[in-house]
Amino acid sequence: MDHQIVDHRGPEFAQLTREILPMMRELVKSKDAHVILYPSSGTGAWQAALSNVLSPGDRVLVAETGQFSNAWADLAEKLGIEADLIPGDWRTGADPDEIARRLRADGGHKIAAVMVLHNETSTGITSRLGDVREAIDATGHPALFLVDTVSSLASIDYRHDEWKVDVMVGGSQKGLMLPPGMGINIVSRKALEASKKSRFPRSYFDWQAIIEANLEGFYPYTPPTSLLYGLRESLKMMLREEGIANTFARHARLAEATRRAVRGWGLEILPRDPREFSNTLTPVVMPDGVDSDKVRAVILDRFDVSLGIGLGRVKGKIFRIGHLGSLNETMLAGVLCAVQMGLRLSGVNAGNGIEPALEYLANPEREAVLV
Numbered sequence: 004m005d006h007q008i009v010d011h012r013g014p015e016f017a018q019l020t021r022e023i024l025p026m027m028r029e030l031v032k033s034k035d036a037h038v039i040l041y042p043s044s045g046t047g048a049w050q051a052a053l054s055n056v057l058s059p060g061d062r063v064l065v066a067e068t069g070q071f072s073n074a075w076a077d078l079a080e081k082l083g084i085e086a087d088l089i090p091g092d093w094r095t096g097a098d099p100d101e102i103a104r105r106l107r108a109d110g111g112h113k114i115a116a117v118m119v120l121h122n123e124t125s126t127g128i129t130s131r132l133g134d135v136r137e138a139i140d141a142t143g144h145p146a147l148f149l150v151d152t153v154s155s156l157a158s159i160d161y162r163h164d165e166w167k168v169d170v171m172v173g174g175s176q177k178g179l180m181l182p183p184g185m186g187i188n189i190v191s192r193k194a195l196e197a198s199k200k201s202r203f204p205r206s207y208f209d210w211q212a213i214i215e216a217n218l219e220g221f222y223p224y225t226p227p228t229s230l231l232y233g234l235r236e237s238l239k240m241m242l243r244e245e246g247i248a249n250t251f252a253r254h255a256r257l258a259e260a261t262r263r264a265v266r267g268w269g270l271e272i273l274p275r276d277p278r279e280f281s282n283t284l285t286p287v288v289m290p291d292g293v294d295s296d297k298v299r300a301v302i303l304d305r306f307d308v309s310l311g312i313g314l315g316r317v318k319g320k321i322f323r324i325g326h327l328g329s330l331n332e333t334m335l336a337g338v339l340c341a342v343q344m345g346l347r348l349s350g351v352n353a354g355n356g357i358e359p360a361l362e363y364l365a366n367p368e369r370e371a372v373l374v
């Protein structure tokens with residue numbers, strides 16, 4: 004990223020765009036989806052997804068999986084979209100059967116889109132998108148499928164074409180190993196058609212202008228040039244050097260080791276269904292009477308390790324160990340040691356729970372449980 008800023012209407016920049024867009028398609032396993040990059044955070048890409056394909060007064064179905072699913076539903080409501088939340092317990096992912104039931108009950112096809120978070124960052128739940136897609140297909144309902152991959156992109160396998168996702172929402176700051184500041188939409192042909200009928204006024208986030216400028220390798224306004232240099236490099240690291248299957252396997256391995264440590268400490272993981280355990284973060288439930296924020300503060304102060312806070316309904320009840328992006332076994336082992344020491348200092352009798360995690364990381368049979 005430490006590259007001089009080039010003229011974003013010059014040939015060197017056009018070359019950058021021409022290298023990045025196909026690699027992004029390769030990352031999300033799509034042949035011909037449009038890759039739209041904005042100078043924005045993930046929230047901008049949320050808004051862009053909705054305002055390009057929906058219209059004020061539309062209805063959408065949102066699977067509640069935690070704080071971020073609800074925040075996306077709130078954003079929809081603020082835009083004048085009616086968001087029907089499928090209530091969740093914050094311990095399970097999007098329920099394909101319930102989504103199908105709601106769609107079947109919608110004989111008049113009033114529901115314009117189904118919105119699901121691939122990975123819910125607040126609760127460490129990875130929803131089964133393939134099963135959700137099958138459930139939607141089984142109903143024959145034409146709703147668009149909108150998916151947030153902010154905390155799964157480039158870390159957990161995602162199949163844009165196979166799952167017939169219409170708009171994917173992503174951001175630069177997690178699995179892509181970049182600083183914050185770039186929002187992403189991956190757009191299907193069906194979504195592009197829908198965007199032509201959308202009645203939302205839009206300008207900055209309008210896909211059409213971006214797609215047209217991209218044809219020449221450019222953007223309609225100043226792009227986040229440094230982030231794009233970084234993106235080209237991170238895509239090459241994963242697609243050409245590590246190999247994306249290995250990137251996913253590394254995340255699966257580190258996540259499994261983390262879960263083994265949590266069990267070793269005698270503690271519980273928030274998600275209930277092993278099919279939905281996240282490979283990018285692990286939420287750890289505190290024993291009764293222990294405030295997770297106090298444990299986090301001890302671990303930060305004493306060991307300089309920052310853990311994720313419990314958000315919304317689970318505030319004070321969980322902390323989250325993030326294990327995504329540029330991370331290897333040694334770094335994770337250091338984090339798990341810090342957590343174990345912090346638990347002990349906080350009066351939680353965690354024993355030597357990291358032992359099974361280290362055992363697992365050192366054992367070649369680990370390969371057997373990968374993706």
Ligand code: PLP
Pocket residue numbers: 044045046047071120122123124125151152153154174183
């Ligand atoms: N979606 C998910 C799953 C997230 O985890 C986040 C933020 O962490 C967002 C959306 C919002 O992204 P941003 O904070 O970049 O606006």
